Amino acid sequence: xxxxxxxxxxxxxxxxxxxxxxxxxxxxxxxxxxxxxxxxxxxxxxxxxxxxxxxxxxxxxxxxxxxxxxxxxxxxxxxxxxxxxxxxxxxxxxxxxxxxxxxxxxxxxxxxxxxxxxxxxxxxxxxxxxxxxxxxxxxxxxxxxxxxxxxxxxxxxxxx
Numbered sequence: 001x002x003x004x005x006x007x008x009x010x011x012x013x014x015x016x017x018x019x020x021x022x023x024x025x026x027x028x029x030x031x032x033x034x035x036x037x038x039x040x041x042x043x044x045x046x047x048x049x050x051x052x053x054x055x056x057x058x059x060x061x062x063x064x065x066x067x068x069x070x071x072x073x074x075x076x077x078x079x080x081x082x083x084x085x086x087x088x089x090x091x092x093x094x095x096x097x098x099x100x101x102x103x104x105x106x107x108x109x110x111x112x113x114x115x116x117x118x119x120x121x122x123x124x125x126x127x128x129x130x131x132x133x134x135x136x137x138x139x140x141x142x143x144x145x146x147x148x149x150x151x152x153x154x155x156x157x158x159x160x
Contacts, residue, residue, distance in 0.1 A: 005023055005043075005044055005047055005048070006019065006023065007047060007048055008020070008048065013142075013144050013145070014144055014148075016048055016049070017144070017148035020044060020045075020048050020152075021148065021151060021152065023044065024040070024041055024044050024152055024155055025155055027040045027041070027044065028040065028041070028155050028156065028157065031157070032157060033157075034156065034157055034158065035067070035068055037155075037156050037157055038056045038067055038068040038156055039068035041056075041068075041131075041152060041153075041155070041156060042054045042055055042056065042068050042069055042070045043070055045070075045133070045152070046070035046071070051071075051133050051134065051135055051140075052071060052110070052112060052113060052134045052135055052136045053069065053070070053071030053072065053074065053109075053110070053113065053132070053133065053134040054069060054070045054071060054131075054132075054133050054134075055067065055068060055069025055070065055071065055074060055131075055132055056068055056069065056121070056129050056130070056131055056132070056156075057078060057085055057129060057130050057132060058128070058129045059089070059127065059128055059129060062080070063077050063078065063079050063080070064077065064078040064079075064080075064085055064086060064089060064129075064130065065077055067129065071134070072110055072112075073109075074109050074110075075107055075109040078107065082105060082107060083103075083105055083106055083107030084097050084100070084103055084106060084107075084116050084118050084132070085107075085118050085130050085132050086107075087105075087118075088118035088119070088120050088130050089120060089127050089130055092120055092122075092127050093120065094117065094118065094119045094120065094146045094149070094150060095116075095117065095118045096116075096117050096141050096142065096143070096145070096146060097115060097116045097117070097118075097141075098115055098138060098139040098141075099114065099115060099138050099139070100113055100114060100115060100116050100134075101114075103116075109134075110134070112136055113134040113135070113136070114134075114135060114136055114137055114138045114140070115134070115135040115137065115138055115139055115140040115141055116132065116133065116134050116135070116141070117132075117133050117141035117145050117146065117149065118130050118131065118132050118133075119131040119133075119146070119149045119150055119153055120153075121153045121156065121158060122158075123158040123159060128158050129153075129156075129158065131149060131152075131153050133145075133149070
């Protein structure tokens, strides 16, 4: 297990992800504890990209419940179809929101959040969690983020 993170200073987002992906894989390799893995994934993403907020919401008893995260305090529970997280869960697809104020039903956990990407996490074809990332600037996320974040969430051990 690697416990040091090498931060890439490249301005190329894809190169940053390409450097980070094997490091995250090394962090979670052989670790069966889901919470530990989710916490390290959040920390690695926050350290590399300096995003405002990075965290997981886990589906429990029919709602999204706050899991491991990095950033300021957050909303604790989110219903199916509510806000960007609930919509990504309901649609079972990654949502990129360039301006959260323009998203119908956006839940403002922080007024500092300007853009957002939410990636559903699947286990046996079913959404079991979402990775939520908030940025402090408009239009911070794109298809490159979607592609690599979808790869990264597959590294979490939701099989247990």
